Amino acid sequence: MVGPRLYHYLDVPGQHTLEVYERNGGYQALKKALSMDRATLVDQVKAAAIRGRGGAGFPMGNKWGTIPPGSTTIYITCNADESEPGTCSNREVLERDPHQLIESMIICAYALEHVRTCYIYIRGEYRLGAERLNQAIQDARAQGYLGDNIMGTGFNLDIWVFRGAGAYICGEETALIESIEGKRGQPRLRPPYFPTVMGITNKPTVVNNVETIINIIPVVLYGADGYKAYGTEKSPGTKLYCMSGHIKKPGVYEAPFTVTLRQLIWDFAGGMLNDRKFKTLIPGGASFQWFTEEQLDTVMGFDEVRAAGSNLGSTGIMVMDETTCVVDAALNLVHFFAHESCGKCTPCREGTRWLEQIIWRIEHGQGRAGEVDQLLDITDNMDGKCFCLLGESAIVPVRSSISLFREEWDHHVTHKNCMVQRDYRMSSTAQPH
């Protein structure tokens, strides 16, 4: 491993096998960690300020600090549910470098001491990922990296792979915990169910994204200072940016947090598809405010993007060019949320469906006068009133696209057609029911 680069060996053939992984320096960090004093290890993680990659950017070390002192049973759960639209960085790790995750989880568990069992909650559709993880766990166990008395230290640990059943909400950490407990995937009430206080079977449970967890390897290998040499002060290290949409080379790119959107689109992803004009993008998956031309020079760190009015989220960057109809795009996204709403709370369950119905009509030339304002009013009735962030996110594409491109919405309603020359429609033509 060279520098804090998570994807360094991703393309090496056979990297998912233990043999190749070890040849490329695998499990060296674990050996080093096991030789370290636990307190030092925890201090290093805290000092490295690894920001959570699952969306909120909450530093991993701080999360550890919220575990009630004296807890005797702690679970670590890796959130590999990766269901945010436009987001696929975890998949690469799970399929092509699974040992990296296993090794990182063992280090985390060792650092927290009272961990006997870890779970990896993997998105149901990631079949290959689940297979490779299971194989990796089996091999690591055979090699003595997992199981009882790990590498002669007396430390015991098991890791279980738990496959999701196709619900976006199960990526939300408390719904994920419900799901692991065998219950219906719905978010839990906080307080009291803060995962690090009352998680799986009411025991402290640390939930972290795949990408967050694997950052522990460079921290162990190079120390907090070495790790912090990359990125910005508040967002140290590198990030896996998932680029999709109207660009030449969609894919996942690793870059330090100092990279700008412009660099990502034109230097990494090869520029706009067919060299068309850039129109808008979403910087962090489906759930956050859209950016236009003006924000292209934003540095893609957690706090910088927030300052620019949006959120880094899952860094699923979806780029749209001038042929995009924003009504079409909003419909596509709202359909996603309506489909994924868990149904627990009223505004999200009923509101998302209604929004989708109205937007579908507007998109298909059946909008009525006043319905754009009505959409805004419905989003206002949802805003800040939903039980979890899914419902709160569902209104963002509607609000963001209306506030940025109101004239397009009005055109749809008054002229019953679209003012944008588009190549194809992205949303489904089937009427929601």
Added chain:
Amino acid sequence: MAKLTIDGIPVEVPDGTVLLEACKAMGIDVPNFCYYPKLALIGACRMCLVEITAGPVPPAVFAKPQASCTTIVRGDGWEVLTNSPKVEKLRKGMLEFLLLNHSLTCPTCDMGGECELQDNTWRYGPGISRLQDSKAYRVITSLGPFVDLNMQRCVQCQRCTRYCDEVMGNRALGMEHRGAATQIMGFPGEDLDCVLCGNCIEVCPVGALTSDMFDTKARPWDRIETPTICTYCADGCSMKLDTKAPAGPNNTPFANDHWDRYAVKLYKDRGRVLRARAFVDSGILIEEYKGNNQEFLCHKGRFAFHVINHPQRLTQPLVRRNGELEPATWPEAIAAAATGLRRIQETNGPDALGGIGSEKITNEESYLFQKFIRTVFGTNNVDCRVSAKDLRTERAPGRTQPTVDDLYNSTSILVVGAGITEENPLTESKIRLAVRRNRASLVVAGSRRSLIADETTSFLRCKPGAEAALVYALALALAPSRQSALQGAVKKAEDATLPTALEKATQGGKVPMEVVEKNAQDALSKAQDAISKFHLSDDVRGVLSGRTLEDAAGQAGVDPALVEAAARAIAGAPATHIVLGQDLLVKAPGGREAADFLRTLCRSFGWPDPAELLEHNNSRGARDMGVLPDLLPGYKPAGDASAEPLSIVWGTRVPGATGMNTHEMVRAAAEGQLRGLYVVGSNPLVSYPGGDLLRRALERLDFLVVQDAFLSETAIHADVVFPAAMWSEKDGTFTNWEGRVQRVRPALAPPGEAKTDDEILVDLAHAMGHPWRMQSYEQTQAEIAQVGGIYTGITEEALTDPNGAGVLWPRQNDYEPELVPLGQPDFSALAGDGAYPMVLFTGNTTYHHGSLTSWDEGPRTAEPI
């Protein structure tokens, strides 16, 4: 205490109060759906959102509206707005969302007119819907013969699913699909597979879950609700009986055809009970008596009301003529009964007569019945216990005996010898809630596996009939276990007073030293106090000495290690609440002695007396009233000393000698010494444990009078049968096992010529030369208090106070029964008999209680007999 201002009005509530409750307490209505006091908080419906503008919470809380049902207030400085423009708008929005896909079938909905969604929309909702699109498809289906489901009316509050799981322990209801397609369901394609309590119907705030047995029988404004008490088990749930308004035309007065048909539907079910319901703790503020069950009823309480409407109810008296029971007029029947009974009284003496009472009729009737037997017959041959095997002297509940509420709030509970899920469903549900809400330690010991056993890892299952041996095994484990637990507590408290521990407790100076020291000292003196109260009495020592846990557990057929582990779970508790059931008390050999022993042991431990569960709705009351051969009203032992003052009040000589109990009467009748019997409100031929002997006895009797609502198996043998009213037709009180006296009211007039038991008693007394006067239930109450020295201070106001739940007389009267001297139990006799390897255990089931439910179509449908 937490200090708040709500809508500008200052208020103080205890720390830990739910904000919504604080609003309710001030009379401020906050609309809500998913909040339900007994259930876990989920904050799902978002109906109760309010604005919090200040308070000891992170600033993020002020940024958006907060669910008042999940906000727990602690500390000072809260400022809450429930009426701001923001809140008003969001309520409109939320109700618009809820009504979007709602079918709005209010005109044909059973809940129309008493629906929380209607009421909240009326108060806070938008008058119109902006929906221009199609409604979501949602299913309408039946979940079996009791519960119907209409998802088009569901507000997805999850009260039903949570109740089913958290209170009933059933998990028969769940949710399927997600988003707008979410629906409530049972197991796919199957009827509900559960205890069929129907509480899901009760807690549903809308008409999504409804009673299949009621199904559009009446609109709320066409109904009369009569609050009364259930007639089945001894838990004494309060309930409402729904009947149709009696006012209005009997025959069709309207010329118009259309109105004719309306009138037919409107008056169709008059004179019948249409439904039994409990009292919903709904979002709407209503003040009414909710008893100690609130919304809870079990299957029998909710669905076994058809018995009232049964076509075979007796409507006129019957008199045996030429060997056949034939209809007669009241004067004829009364005269026939009086003549028959008088003849025996005169030729064979009063002690050739006897009376078998009932654990079902009201307190007032029971009181009059025993007075009748004691004065008009002139004998103490009277008993109310028909189904019990063991008829030893009864004991009153003492003031420390736990109540259902004590169990609900308890942190340590032991249940012995009770099929409690089946026989005392309300008590059981409160125990389950204690386990789930307070994490109470629970030990269940007995031979029947009840559903409550699923709530604990300490289920000790003994051989049938060996309950008593298990009690001694538990005691042998508990005594040393409690001693060491208390010693351990003292040691720990002492350690906490050491300087290093004190230093640590200050949390680096955060807590002042004085406070820490005082806390440690308080804890120490509490622990020392507990151990000083621990003192095994000589009686207890006498029983325990020379016996081993292994022996006793072996007799019970339980692993001694399990008994020890179970004892450890409850031994250290400041108060372990013990509940003793019928299996121990009246069925297992030696059970009574074991119960006496436990009571003594509890006093040694400083624990409250064990609660003794009883079988029927008024088992406690009938005992309190002295429908017993050896006890007069108020548990005064029969004998000249107590009979003397009673004779003065009653104006007649009261016999001094103890009478015959049920077994003795049956035996005496079979042998020809007892010649005449008066049976009121019970059916011994079905419930008495010795059928053959009783049959012989009935055949040999010279004269049998039976007073019942049906021509029961016993009544068929009678010479005179009086048609009696049922509980749904009477005024009076019932007393549940706790000693809680509650008010019973008539929902209907008795069918045909049937009369209430007190009316019949008065008529018969007259005919037998005792000029009794008809008196109201209150007058009888006053007499009971005067004669029995119990039930004092029971007034109509106290009985109907909506903030209370009846009158708990043992507490009210500060009643403390004496301990009974303990004998030496013979363990070997408890373990069953080698010649009869099978043990038959009788008891009530989830769907049947006593013999009454066998007439009812509800339980018959649930579990055909």
